[in-house]
Amino acid sequence: MTLLEQVQEKSKEIHTDGYPMSIGELASIYKDGELDIHPDFQRIFRWNDVQKSKLIESILLGIPIPSIFVSQRENGIWDVVDGLQRLSTIFEFMEILKDENGNNLPGSTLVSTPHLDKLAGFKWNNPNKQFEIDSSLKLEIKRVKIDVKIVKKQSDKNVKFELFQRINTLGSRLSDQEVRNCLLIMINKEFYHWLKSISNNENFLNTISLADRLIEEQYHIELALRYFIYKNIELSEIKGVTDLSEFITDKMIKYAEDTTFDKDKEKAIFEGTFAILNKILGEDVFKRYVKANDKFQGKFLLSLFETISIGVGKNIEKGSLLDETEILNSIKKIWESTDFLTKYGSGVNVTSRLPVLIPLGEKMFSNEA
Template sequence: MSLIDQINKKRREIKTDGYPMSISEWTSMYESGELDIHPEFQRFYRWTPSQKTGLIESILLGIPLPPIFVSQRTDGVWDVVDGLQRLSTIFQFFGILKDEKGKKIDPLVLQETKYLPALKDKKWEDDDPTQSLPKELQLVIKRSKLATSIILKESDESAKYDLFQRLNTGGSELSPQEVRNCVLVMINKVFFEWLKGLPSLDSFSATTALSDRPMEQAYDTELALRFVLLAQIQESEIKAIGDVGDFLTDKMTAVSQDKKFRRAPVKKLFDETFNVLYATLAEDSFKRYNFKKSRHEGGFLLSLFEVIALGVAFNIGEGTLCDKTEIVERARSVWKNKAFTEWASSGVNASRRLPRLIPFGRNLFQK
């Protein structure tokens, strides 16, 4: 198929519409349940009160805002694909924003800004009239329009997920896994909640020993996802992974929609693996071993996770795990293995590393 044919085919699969809508109309849709902004996403976004105030200031000053992207579901409801933080900020300022449990979030209190210092401590409505936004300014906000791009329900189902990922990757404040989490919420919320629950296992937390920053960016969930997708993957499929980020996203999307996928056996394998590692290596499971000093050093290393966690898991699943008393010695031995140290170096990208390290780990812990 030629490039032009490919483009024409894809354009036919994605049907869109677009027009400006007043903030008052957006508010009405939200309150009537015709707009789903996915309150679950709030945990992934980190706008500060200053950033939120900046948005309200921009609206008052008439500064154009980027368009809101939505996807029309078969039931007619609009899913917000991009623009959640902008809409959430507006709804919070209006005092109507609800959390995942349907409880209203405390209304936004504005801060002083460079151009509008008098915004300090202003609310949409307050018992003290001097702290309420003047009615004429409320009307300015209500009548302000936001451009809207709509992916119509006739479009290919994967279009909104692809669009969400593209709009929230690169310059976004979200980590790659946080973007995946948002996509997963839209695709299969039950699967998302299950995946998110895996890292809560005490032995997983203890063996990975992640610092606060990676945890804030959902790195623990990414590690759980890597385990789910890679622990029992066929070696022929490992060699075809290519870009690992794309693989994780695409494979996650497929697995979460696969009705034949059984979560219970995977969770059982996850629990057994990290319970074994905690009982043997504990918090040193994924740290470098210094033979000269006879001790583990440093922090979590992904390359060790790919060898040790995935290697142990595979052999548990196959019933071929070596004696548990040998795990510590075998895990430490990788630092004397030239094949490991070469492929685990920081200059080797994951698409080249995984086809070597995953089979290496499987052989390492085989009895």
């Protein structure tokens, strides 16, 4: 197949449309439930009062607003793929924004902006009429048009996920896991809440001992996701992986869509793994062991997480886990393993690292001869 033929073939999978819509029209279809901006995303996308007020300032001054992208479901409802924060800001200001339970959120209060310092204190509706947006300005806001790009329902089902990933990773506005969280909400909201709940397990959080910044970027959720992926994959699946982030995302989508994925069983093994590790070593478990002074020190090491947690988890699943004293001794002995020492560095790629570390951990924490 030539490049031209491939372009022509792939283009058949994507059907798009687009036209300008007024803010009033968008507000109307949102209130009617025909536009889904996923309230769950509000925890991930968060503008401050200055950013929100600048958007309203732009609308009032006639500064063009970037296009929003939506994906059409089979039932005709539009999923917002890009533009969520802009629409959320507008709807919040207009006092029609709803939370995940369908309850109206309080309307926002504007702050002073570079060109409209008089905006400070104004609301869409205000008991203090002095600080309520004038009815003529409300009409102007409702009549402002925003270009809407539509991925139609005839398109391949993965197009909207691909579009969302590209929009939200090319500009590095979100971490990889923040993008994955949004994809999960669109694919299987129940699976998202399951994964999020598990990643907040107290024993797990204590053992990984991440900085606040990494928690904010949802890295603890990524680590929990990696745990399930690495524990369940065949090692042959790792070979040939050139983009680990894409591999994790693809596996996540597969699990989220797989009705046979046993969430109760996986949760029990996960909780058992980190309850044992937290009891034995707590926040030291994934740190370097220094034999000379018999101490664990330094920062969290991903290679140790891959070796220890997966090894313990696999042996819990098989019923072949060592006792606590032997687990501690095995953790220390990892630092005597040539296989580990040649594969644990940050410069070792995943296709070389995991096929060695996963079997190593499984063997070291097994009570089978």
